[in-house]
Amino acid sequence: xxxxxxxxxxxxxxxxxxxxxxxxxxxxxxxxxxxxxxxxxxxxxxxxxxxxxxxxxxxxxxxxxxxxxxxxxxxxxxxxxxxxxxxxxxxxxxxxxxxxxxxxxxxxxxxxxxxxxxxxxxxxxxxxxxxxxxxxxxxxxxxxxxxxxxxxxxxxxxxxxxxxxxxxxxxxxxxxxxxxxxxxxxxxxxxxxxxxxxxxxxxxxxxxxxxxxxxxxxxxxxxxxxxxxxxxxxxxxxxxxxxxxxxxxxxxxxxxxxxxxxxxxxxxxxxxxxxxxxxxxxxxxxxxxxxxxxxxxxxxxxxxxxxxxxxxxxxxxxxxxxxxxxxxxxxxxxxxxxxxxxxxxxxxxxxxxxxxxxxxxxxxxxxxxxxxxxxxxxxxxxxxxxxxxxxxxxxxxxxxxxxxxxxxxxxxxxxxxxxxxxxxxxxxxxxxxxxxxxxxxxxxxxxxxxxxxxxxxxxxxxxxxxxxxxxxxxxxxxxxxxxx
Numbered sequence: 378x379x380x381x382x383x384x385x386x387x388x389x390x391x392x393x394x395x396x397x398x399x400x401x402x403x404x405x406x407x408x409x410x411x412x413x414x415x416x417x418x419x420x421x422x423x424x425x426x427x428x429x430x431x432x433x434x435x436x437x438x439x440x441x442x443x444x445x446x447x448x449x450x451x452x453x454x455x456x457x458x459x460x461x462x463x464x465x466x467x468x469x470x471x472x473x474x475x476x477x478x479x480x481x482x483x484x485x486x487x488x489x490x491x492x493x494x495x496x497x498x499x500x501x502x503x504x505x506x507x508x509x510x511x512x513x514x515x516x517x518x519x520x521x522x523x524x525x526x527x528x529x530x531x532x533x534x535x536x537x538x539x540x541x542x543x544x545x546x547x548x549x550x551x552x553x554x555x556x557x558x559x560x561x562x563x564x565x566x567x568x569x570x571x572x573x574x575x576x577x578x579x580x581x582x583x584x585x586x587x588x589x590x591x592x593x594x595x596x597x598x599x600x601x602x603x604x605x606x607x608x609x610x611x612x613x614x615x616x617x618x619x620x621x622x623x624x625x626x627x628x629x630x631x632x633x634x635x636x637x638x639x640x641x642x643x644x645x646x647x648x649x650x651x652x653x654x655x656x657x658x659x660x661x662x663x664x665x666x667x668x669x670x671x672x673x674x675x676x677x678x679x680x681x682x683x684x685x686x687x688x689x690x691x692x693x694x695x696x697x698x699x700x701x702x703x704x705x706x707x708x709x710x711x712x713x714x715x716x717x718x719x720x721x722x723x724x725x726x727x728x729x730x731x732x733x734x735x736x737x738x739x740x741x742x743x744x745x746x747x748x749x750x751x752x753x754x755x756x757x758x759x760x761x762x763x764x765x766x767x768x769x770x771x772x773x774x775x776x777x778x779x780x781x782x783x784x785x786x787x788x789x790x791x792x793x794x795x796x797x798x799x800x801x802x803x804x805x806x807x808x809x810x811x812x813x814x815x816x817x818x819x820x821x822x823x824x825x826x827x828x829x830x831x832x833x834x835x836x837x838x839x840x841x842x843x844x845x846x847x848x849x850x851x852x853x854x855x856x857x858x859x860x861x
Contacts (some may be wrong), residue, residue, distance in 0.1 A: 490676045525644055526559040529569075529861055530614065536706035536854035543850050546707035551575060552856065553581060553613070565589040580657045582632065594640035600656040602636055603630040604648040605686045606667040606727040606742055607780060608762075615783040617766050618820050619835050619856050620703045622800035624744040624760020627712070628698040628725050630666070630688060632656070641778045645671040648779070664690030670729070670779040679734050680776045686727040692720040698746065698758060702839050703816055704852050711845050712804050714758075714811035722749040733776060736768035740781075744802075748809075756806040766796035766820075785828055792824040805844060812845030 532552040538544050557571030567589075571582040585599025603612060606619055609629045621629070635652035648668045670684035699713035724747045731740035744760040768774070770792045772784040786792035798818045804811025817838045824831050837852040 383517070401472055416623060445745040524560060526561075527557075527861075528559065529556045530554075531859045532613070533857045534619070534706050534854060535856075536704050536852060538704075538707065539582045539851040541848045541850045542846070543702065543707050543709055543848070543852070546709065548706060550706045552705055554650070557583070565591075580611050584656060586843075594638060597635075597637040597639070600632050600634050600648070603633050603635065603652055603688065604637065604650045604666040605630055605688055606668070606744070607682075607729040607731060607740065608723075608742060609682060610648075610668070611780050614860050615781065615793065616857070617764065617796045617822065618798055618818060619833050619854060620701070620705060622702045622742075622760075622762035622764075623703065623712070623814055623816060624762060624800065625742075627758070627760060627802050627804065628727075628744045628746045630690070630725075639778075644673060644675065645669070646779050662691050664688065664737065668727075668779075672776070672779075675776070680732060682729070682731040682740075682776070682779070684727075684729040684779065686725075688723075688725040690725075692723055692748075696720050696723070696748075699809060700802055700814070700854065702814070702848075702850070703800070703818065703835070703837055704854050706854065711839070711841050711848050712802060712812035712814045714804050714809050716750070717750075717809075719750055719753075720748045721751060723747065731781070733774040733781065735750075735773045736771050737765070738767075738774045738781065739763075739765040754807045756809045758802075758804050758806060758809075758811075760800070760802040762798060762800035764796060764798035766794055769793040782827075783831075784824060786824045786826050791825060791826050794822040794824070796818075796820040796822070805842075810844050813842040814845060815840045829860055832856070833858065 411805055412785065415499070424708045505573045531554050533549065534552045535549045537547045552575070553670045554574045555571055556574065557569065559567065559569040561567045566590055567587045567792070569583050569587075571584065573580045573582050581600055583600060585597050585601050587598075588596045590596070604610075606625065606629070608616070608625045620626070630652075632655065633650070633652035634654060634656045635650045637648070637650045640647045646669070649666070651665045653663050666686065666688040668684060668686040670682060672680050672682050674681045695716045695718045697714050701707070702709070702711050726745040727742060729740070729742045734740070740761040746758045748756050750756070768784055770788050772787050772792050774784060775782040784792055784794065797820070799815070800818070801813075801815045803813045805813055819836045820834065822831060822833045833856040835852070835854050838853070839848060839850050839852065
């Protein structure tokens with residue numbers, strides 16, 4: 378028998394030995410669950426930040442990837458230069474040692490060479506602008522300390538108009554100047570605020586909050602793009618031509634204060650919006666819109682895309698359809714229905730087809746719009762465009778979430794792209810005589826290696842009917858486009 382004093386000592390020890398593994402296991406399980414929870418939250422935050430970065434850079438890949446590509450191209454260029462000089466890549470140390478042994482003055486000369494400032498080329502100057510702007514957050518504590526993403530876009534246009542009422546408008550214009558901030562939060566939440574300073578007035582472009590659910594898709598509340606057509610969902614940063622085609626401007630709703638839902642899958646997607654007026658109070662009324670797209674044959678560099686969209690809008694204010702001649706240095710509109718104040722409702726339909734195979738791409742869209750006018754025959758307006766493009770330097774077009782993104786240069790000297798487009802809009806029907814216009818456009822674009830600067834050029838041949846004044850000018854225009 379165990380004595381009573383010894384029992385008092387052994388029993389607690391035995392009990393502790395029995396529960397110790399359980400306690401350790403419970404502690405390990407709790408710690409593991411906590412680590413898993415933290416890892417999941419971190420993963421969600423990274424995913425949200427990645428999605429937000431894609432959104433604020435208008436569906437381009439991240440700035441970091443752009444910089445990485447630029448570094449890789451620079452390295453390739455240095456290796457090619459070394460090969461031309463008869464030196465194997467990576468042998469710079471051996472060559473330096475040989476020079477050091479042959480001449481006592483070599484180290485000093487080498488140091489002077491290293492310290493000599495490099496000459497700033499025109500290309501280097503343009504590349505340095507977006508890089509400088511991208512570094513702004515590091516110098517502004519308010520942005521840096523809060524983990525905000527600073528982004529923006531600037532476009533400067535110049536145009537020459539050969540004849541007609543446009544001739545006196547030849548010149549230059551600041552086409553776009555936008556600044557914005559965005560932030561990714563935990564639990565797949567993000568926010569974006571972008572202002573347009575182009576005309577000296579401060580107006581909002583995007584201003585919304587988003588939530589991404591892994592199963593139910595993307596929910597957006599605020600000022601955003603209406604779910605409508607392929608070209609209207611594509612930012613100017615990713616468009617091949619300087620301006621949208623004639624029917625896209627005439628029938629596009631742009632941004633509205635809305636609730637939006639997106640569901641994007643591998644072979645297609647759906648985008649719905651319920652909207653009110655524009656946040657700036659200048660245009661629009663209440664309505665709803667939807668766009669659906671399919672890409673049944675899709676691979677990394679090949680895609681075939683079809684889609685359709687529909688917009689229904691109540692009209693309680695004055696309305697009109699018009700389009701600029703695919704140039705915005707001028708304020709002239711060659712086709713314009715004029716203002717009507719008796720329109721009660723409008724419907725806008727869109728059909729889209731597009732495809733890409735490596736460095737070749739084509740797209741086409743058809744538009745149809747109707748007005749409801751009491752005690753009058755309802756007019757119907759139509760438009761269509763067809764375009765094709767080819768990247769001469771071999772880069773492939775990228776496609777994601779129902780739209781094409783701008784190419785990413787892979788060559789040290791950047792990328793070259795050529796394109797052609799025919800667009801047509803008819804604003805004549807029943808008692809409405811807004812005119813008819815057809816444009817044929819040729820384009821040549823150059824993309825800087827860092828992918829944040831682009832030079833665009835368009836040559837446009839314009840033809841209008843007698844209602845639009847038989848205006849037949851030739852337009853030559855260019856654009857310098859920065860984004861960061």
